[in-house]
Structures are given as structure tokens and as C-alpha cells.
Amino acid sequence: GIQVEQSPPDLILQEGANSTLRCNFSDSVNNLQWFHQNPWGQLINLFYIPSGTKQNGRLSATTVATERYSLLYISSSQTTDSGVYFCAVGMNYGGATNKLIFGTGTLLAVQP
Amino acid sequence: GAGVSQSPSNKVTEKGKDVELRCDPISGHTALYWYRQSLGQGLEFLIYFQGNSAPDKSGLPSDRFSAERTGGSVSTLTIQRTQQEDSAVYLCASSFGPQHEQYFGPGTRLTVT
Numbered sequence: 001g002i003q004v005e006q007s008p009p010d011l012i013l014q015e016g017a018n019s020t021l022r023c024n025f026s027d028s029v030n031n032l033q034w035f036h037q038n039p040w041g042q043l044i045n046l047f048y049i050p051s052g053t054k055q056n057g058r059l060s061a062t063t064v065a066t067e068r069y070s071l072l073y074i075s076s077s078q079t080t081d082s083g084v085y086f087c088a089v090g091m092n093y094g095g096a097t098n099k100l101i102f103g104t105g106t107l108l109a110v111q112p
Numbered sequence: 113g114a115g116v117s118q119s120p121s122n123k124v125t126e127k128g129k130d131v132e133l134r135c136d137p138i139s140g141h142t143a144l145y146w147y148r149q150s151l152g153q154g155l156e157f158l159i160y161f162q163g164n165s166a167p168d169k170s171g172l173p174s175d176r177f178s179a180e181r182t183g184g185s186v187s188t189l190t191i192q193r194t195q196q197e198d199s200a201v202y203l204c205a206s207s208f209g210p211q212h213e214q215y216f217g218p219g220t221r222l223t224v225t
Binding site: 029033035042099100101105 | 113125145147154155157158159160168171203205210211212213214215216218219220221
């Protein structure tokens with residue numbers, strides 16, 4: 001099956017710093033989502049980005065589908081950015097299920 | 113509008129008991145997914161419903177797990193004869209269709225003692 005790898009596994013930042021999280025996947029996909037899991041366990045949607053570039057405030061994401069990777073940029077980090085960031089990809093199984101395959105996540109800690 | 117809701121938020125049960133977990137998807141979403149998150153396995157797909165089509169049960173770990181979706185809306189995940197390895201957070205997600213963005217509920221934390 002498709003493999004999803006995220007790097008780095010852990011990251012510690014000082015407040016105000018910038019960072020880049022990476023997601024590599026092993027096959028063509030038709031869905032890619034980035035999530036932030038907050039300390040209470042809720043998965044918060046950041047981007048739905050099977051290809052191209054999107055920006056939302058201090059966050060932006062780029063997916064290069066032909067090269068099978070996606071990047072999540074966090075600028076001017078804040079302590080509230082702390083948590084686990086997941087990349088998840090989906091494939092169209094013959095027009096049916098588009099289940100998400102999750103990476104193992106990047107644990108981000110932003111220190112004041 | 114309202115997001116995906118799940119109940120209960122926490123469930124503690126004794127080994128061997130049956131449990132039912134409930135998911136209310138976002139209104140108008142035809143696709144509904146169950147996932148679970150455990151320390152050893154990460155986030156993994158369990159089952160998928162789309163409209164009136166037969167569900168995709170390919171992720172269910174054993175025949176003790178089953179799910180149904182009534183009236184194309186609410187879904188119930190049932191685990192029979194629970195085992196300690198079933199302890200995990202069970203997450204429900206819904207989307208407008210099978211190739212649309214998925215939105216997750218807050219999860220049900222299941223602890224089997």
C-alpha cells in the first residue's frame with residue numbers, strides 16, 4: 001500500500017521562528033490534507049491540497065504531485081501552534097473509497 | 113454550522129463487554145468514515161459509508177467490529193467482546209463526497225480494563 005513519511009518527527013521552536021514540515025508519499029494521490037491535532041486530540045483541518053499552493057494567514061502549503069511531496073510552512077510561530085501535524089493522503093479506489101492514509105506526524109513544540 | 117459530533121466522549125468498559133460508539137456527520141455530507149488512533153498503530157482507517165452503496169469494511173481489524181449507518185446520516189460503530197488492544201481513540205469523519213475534504217469529530221476515547 002501507499003507509504004506516507006513525515007519529517008522531522010519532532011521539532012522545537014522559539015516563538016517567532018519559521019519552520020517547514022515535509023510529507024513524502026509513495027504513489028499518485030487524489031487527496032492530500034494537512035491537519036493540526038491540538039492537545040485535546042481534535043484534528044483541525046489546515047489545508048486540502050492535492051496539488052498547488054495555498055495560504056491561510058501564517059500557514060501555507062505546497063504540494064508537488066508529480067514529485068510526490070508536500071510542504072507545510074509555519075511562519076512567526078506561536079505557542080498555540082504546538083501539537084502534532086499530520087499529513088494524510090487519499091487514493092481513488094475505482095471510484096469508491098477515498099480513505100485517508102496518515103503519516104506518523106510531526107510533534108511541534110513552540111516555546112515562549 | 114455544526115461539525116461532526118461523537119458520543120460518548122469517553123468510555124471505560126470491562127474486557128468482554130460490548131460497546132457502541134455514535135457519530136453524527138455534518139448535515140448534507142454523504143460520505144462517512146471511521147478511523148482509530150492508537151499508540152502503536154497511529155491513525156488507521158476502519159470503515160467507509162457512501163450514500164446507499166455497500167460500505168467498505170476493508171479496515172476493520174476483526175469480525176468483532178461492525179458498523180451501520182441509518183438513513184444516510186447517523187452511524188454506530190459496535191465492538192463486541194472488547195479486548196484490551198481495542199483501547200484507542202475512535203474518530204469519525206464526514207465529507208461532501210468521496211473525493212472531498214474530510215472533517216473529523218472530537219473522537220471517543222475507549223479504555224478497556
